[in-house]
Amino acid sequence: xxxxxxxxxxxxxxxxxxxxxxxxxxxxxxxxxxxxxxxxxxxxxxxxxxxxxxxxxxxxxxxxxxxxxxxxxxxxxxxxxxxxxxxxxxxxxxxxxxxxxxxxxxxxxxxxxxxxxxxxxxxxxxxxxxxxxxxxxxxxxxxxxxxxxxxxxxxxxxxxxxxxxxxxxxxxxxxxxxxxxxxxxxxxxxxxxxxxxxxxxxxxxxxxxxxxxxxxxxxxxxxxxxxxxxxxxxxxxxxxxxxxxxxxxxxxxxxxxxxxxxxxxxxxxxxxxxxxxxxxxxxxxxxxxxxxxxxxxxxxxxxxxxxxxxxxxxxxxxxxxxxxxxxxxxxxxxxxxxxxxxxx
Amino acid sequence: xxxxxxxxxxxxxxxxxxxxxxxxxxxxxxxxxxxxxxxxxxxxxxxxxxxxxxxxxxxxxxxxxxxxxxxxxxxxxxxxxxxxxxxxxxxxxxxxxxxxxxxxxxxxxxxxxxxxxxxxxxxxxxxxxxxxxxxxxxxxxxxxxxxxxxxxxxxxxxxxxxxxxxxxxxxxxxxxxxxxxxxxxxxxxxxxxxxxxxxxxxxxxxxxxxxxxxxxxxxxxxxxxxxxxxxxxxxxxxxxxxxxxxxxxxxxxxxxxxxxxxxxxxxxxxxxxxxxxxxxxxxxxxxxxxxxxxxxxxxxxxxxxxxxxxxxxxxxxxxxxxxxxxxxxxxxxxxxxxxxxxxx
Numbered sequence: 001x002x003x004x005x006x007x008x009x010x011x012x013x014x015x016x017x018x019x020x021x022x023x024x025x026x027x028x029x030x031x032x033x034x035x036x037x038x039x040x041x042x043x044x045x046x047x048x049x050x051x052x053x054x055x056x057x058x059x060x061x062x063x064x065x066x067x068x069x070x071x072x073x074x075x076x077x078x079x080x081x082x083x084x085x086x087x088x089x090x091x092x093x094x095x096x097x098x099x100x101x102x103x104x105x106x107x108x109x110x111x112x113x114x115x116x117x118x119x120x121x122x123x124x125x126x127x128x129x130x131x132x133x134x135x136x137x138x139x140x141x142x143x144x145x146x147x148x149x150x151x152x153x154x155x156x157x158x159x160x161x162x163x164x165x166x167x168x169x170x171x172x173x174x175x176x177x178x179x180x181x182x183x184x185x186x187x188x189x190x191x192x193x194x195x196x197x198x199x200x201x202x203x204x205x206x207x208x209x210x211x212x213x214x215x216x217x218x219x220x221x222x223x224x225x226x227x228x229x230x231x232x233x234x235x236x237x238x239x240x241x242x243x244x245x246x247x248x249x250x251x252x253x254x255x256x257x258x259x260x261x262x263x264x265x266x267x268x269x270x271x272x273x274x275x276x277x278x279x280x281x282x283x284x285x286x287x288x289x290x291x292x293x294x295x296x297x298x299x300x301x302x303x304x305x306x307x308x309x310x311x312x313x314x315x316x317x318x319x320x321x322x323x324x325x326x327x328x329x330x331x332x333x334x335x336x337x338x339x340x341x342x343x344x
Numbered sequence: 345x346x347x348x349x350x351x352x353x354x355x356x357x358x359x360x361x362x363x364x365x366x367x368x369x370x371x372x373x374x375x376x377x378x379x380x381x382x383x384x385x386x387x388x389x390x391x392x393x394x395x396x397x398x399x400x401x402x403x404x405x406x407x408x409x410x411x412x413x414x415x416x417x418x419x420x421x422x423x424x425x426x427x428x429x430x431x432x433x434x435x436x437x438x439x440x441x442x443x444x445x446x447x448x449x450x451x452x453x454x455x456x457x458x459x460x461x462x463x464x465x466x467x468x469x470x471x472x473x474x475x476x477x478x479x480x481x482x483x484x485x486x487x488x489x490x491x492x493x494x495x496x497x498x499x500x501x502x503x504x505x506x507x508x509x510x511x512x513x514x515x516x517x518x519x520x521x522x523x524x525x526x527x528x529x530x531x532x533x534x535x536x537x538x539x540x541x542x543x544x545x546x547x548x549x550x551x552x553x554x555x556x557x558x559x560x561x562x563x564x565x566x567x568x569x570x571x572x573x574x575x576x577x578x579x580x581x582x583x584x585x586x587x588x589x590x591x592x593x594x595x596x597x598x599x600x601x602x603x604x605x606x607x608x609x610x611x612x613x614x615x616x617x618x619x620x621x622x623x624x625x626x627x628x629x630x631x632x633x634x635x636x637x638x639x640x641x642x643x644x645x646x647x648x649x650x651x652x653x654x655x656x657x658x659x660x661x662x663x664x665x666x667x668x669x670x671x672x673x674x675x676x677x678x679x680x681x682x683x684x685x686x687x688x
Contacts, residue, residue: 014497059495061470081442081454091435098425098456107468110425110454112442124451126405151403153358238638262636269639292606292636294582295613 015058024054031055035062077106077317078130080121082137082203087260089288089305096310097134104318106132118142126152132317137206138163138170155324156317160333162210169320170330171313175207177336178303179214182257182285185301185338187218191255191283192227194219197263200235208259211287215257232256234263241270248276254283255344261286261293261302268296268343283344298342306335359402368398375399379406421450421661422474424465426481426547431604433632433649440654441478448662450476462486470496476661481550482507482514499668500661506554513664514674515657519551521680522647523558526601526629529645529682531562535599535627536571538563541607544579552603555631559601576600578607585614592620598627599688605630605637605646612640612687627688642686650679 017035021028026047033041034051055061079094086094098108109128116124117137122145125133133149135141138159143166149157150167157168164170179196186194196212212231219227230253234244248271258264264286271278278284278298286293286302293300313333320326361379365372370391377385378395399405423438430438442452453472460468461481466489469477477493479485482503487510493501494511501512508514523540530538540556556575563571574597578588592615602608608630615622622628622642630637630646637644657677664670 015495059492061467061492061496081439086435091430095425102456107472108456109472112446112452123405128451128453148403148405151359152405236635238635265636265639291580291582292609295609 015060017060019058020051020054020060023058024050026051074129074131075106076128076130077101077108077132077134078125078128079108079110079134080125080136081110081112087288088290093307093310097313098310100310100314101317104314118145119148121145122148125149126154130154132156132158132321134158134160134317136160138165138168141165143167156320158317162206164330167328169328171333172330173334174332175210175334176214176217177334178287178305179211179257180218181303181336181338182287183215183218185285185340185344186255186257186283187222187224187227189255189283189344192224193230193253193255194228195230195232195251195253195256197234197256197258197267198231199259199263200233211257211259234267236263236266238266238270241266242273245270245274245276248274248282254281256282257285260288261290261300264300265293265296268300279342279344285338285344289339294341301341301344302339303336304339308333359404361404363402364395364398364404367402368394370395418473418475419450420472420474421445421452421476421478422469422472423452423454423478424469424480425454425456431632432634433651437651437654441657442654444654444658445661448658462489463492465489466492469493470498474498476500476502476665478502478504478661480504482509482512485509487511500664502661505550508674511672513672515677516674517678518676519554519678520558520561521678522631522649523555523601524562525647525680525682526631527559527562529629529684529688530599530601530627531566531568531571533599533627533688536568537574537597537599538572539574539576539595539597539600541578541600541602541611542575543603543607544577555601555603578611580607580610582610582614585610586617589614589618589620592618592626598625600626601629603631605632605634605644608644609637609640612644623686623688629682629688633683638685645685645688646683647680648683652677
């Protein structure tokens with residue numbers, strides 16, 4: 001039994017493994033073996049318990065950094081955070097992914113890199129020596145950034161987003177699918193002069209541009225005479241929507257894809273306030289299938305986006321970490337289909 | 345000038361500072377001085393450039409962990425992530441705080457700790473040796489958790505939320521204010537039999553309980569005869585709202601605080617579909633002042649929550665890190681007032 005003093009004088013300094021060794025009456029090496037769960041060295045159960053009791057008493061925790069320095073690798077998965085707050089759909093997805101990785105015993109940290117891109121960002125991330133990096137913005141990272149990460153010991157570099165980058169595994173989220181689905185739906189409903197709402201808020205281009213590209217692609221593919229696409233900027237506030245609604249009829253649009261459900265709800269209300277009949281004069285389609293969109297009258301038609309389960313992706317990351325030699329893989333992870341309600 | 349070979353054989357191993365020293369023709373100590381920007385040692389500009397060029401060429405990045413081990417402290421601010429996805433208001437706030445801390449040269453990492461609480465969570469966080477921790481859930485951390493963090497070298501431990509915890513600085517977000525503001529508004533509008541929507545979704549109790557407590561507190565304070573409070577559970581889906589609306593009149597409520605704007609919109613629509621007149625029969629008040637709430641007819645009355653600027657909080661964290669001896673401070677950071685629209 002260890003004699004643990006009931007009251008200790010207030011200690012100012014951070015306890016070290018040497019303090020634990022002294023209190024437990026063992027060597028520092030033994031402390032390290034026990035607290036790092038080294039299987040290479042056999043240590044008796046009573047000694048093990050003595051070390052744990054001493055560590056608990058002193059409030060000593062091993063230093064993850066020191067451990068990863070010794071071991072030459074970490075269990076840290078680094079996910080850079082985006083400057084633009086994510087919508088509910090992606091928030092939910094990243095949340096799930098994060099918990100699934102935690103369950104596989106990874107430490108997930110999200111990292112705010114303040115507008116750094118490419119090699120600069122990669123160097124900042126690499127300083128933490130993550131074993132895997134999941135970067136949402138492939139174009140900003142670039143192949144040199146991937147190289148920096150790999151050289152620092154990252155075994156798995158994944159990008160999530162619309163683009164691939166050389167050397168990294170890609171979880172391809174092809175936002176063009178969203179626009180394509182919306183365009184094909186509007187065309188099937190007999191609409192020809194299609195509008196595309198483009199948010200004026202900065203930072204949303206990475207989502208909105210592929211969607212518009214998808215609309216354009218679908219219109220080219222169907223080759224319907226007279227079908228056209230008009231980009232229509234809109235800021236996310238009532239005044240901007242009212243101004244747009246006031247000149248709506250002059251645009252001559254009979255269908256509109258409104259970027260997402262929030263912009264669609266904003267536009268729908270402004271059109272109704274202006275007396276524009278939805279869907280008779282103009283059909284409106286949103287995206288993301290928010291519950292709130294169903295509360296409007298007419299109920300909002302929307303593109304439902306399907307993302308893979310966080311658990312499946314976590315297992316994929318884990319597989320690549322265990323077998324880092326595999327060639328970069330591309331996984332197409334975004335599905336899109338239209339939920340037809342009353343606004344189209 | 346360093347002779348940098350134009351093509352190098354593909355390298356498998358992670359470059360070390362020894363490799364950089366070799367290529368630059370300097371000692372490892374010099375590499376460390378240059379790359380860590382040590383001001384204590386004077387190093388000539390040409391040597392500095394040579395080291396940087398060699399590091400870039402090899403793709404070497406210093407190890408943040410090694411650096412913090414040497415220096416005995418880090419610039420890492422750790423923010424545990426919550427299991428419940430945050431609403432738009434708190435997301436925006438944390439985003440701002442994160443960028444403000446980055447601007448003060450902290451590395452902000454969000455950490456998913458998978459349901460660990462108290463000392464267990466604190467030990468996991470302490471392994472990363474953060475210089476500061478901002479924990480959203482004070483009750484789960486507890487005084488022992490705070491102690492673990494401080495002993496591991498954290499200079500500033502802050503909690504954000506409705507409660508304080510001994511030993512930590514508190515950014516007190518007193519959610520009772522939200523309920524109080526809503527109750528006083530409803531009472532002032534002549535309502536007496538007040539309902540409080542309580543979300544059935546798990547994880548939201550930490551937000552909803554203080555709001556209900558605030559409603560109760562306000563009702564006690566005003567001492568109006570016949571004023572009552574009824575808690576009404578509601579799940580965030582249309583079927584649950586329709587069931588509640590169908591038995592609404594039997595509850596005999598003339599005013600309801602609906603937890604937040606999303607639940608309020610859901611309830612409002614269900615009441616309208618059931619023919620319950622809002623606000624004539626029942627006044628409805630939400631919270632968070634979402635833009636979408638203004639799109640409903642009647643426009644939704646709501647509690648606007650004021651949070652401090654991320655920049656101000658970042659400066660507070662920085663001040664405590666620089667002067668860690670200060671007594672735990674309590675900052676009351678949540679303001680709440682009602683925006684009266686048409687639903688109440």
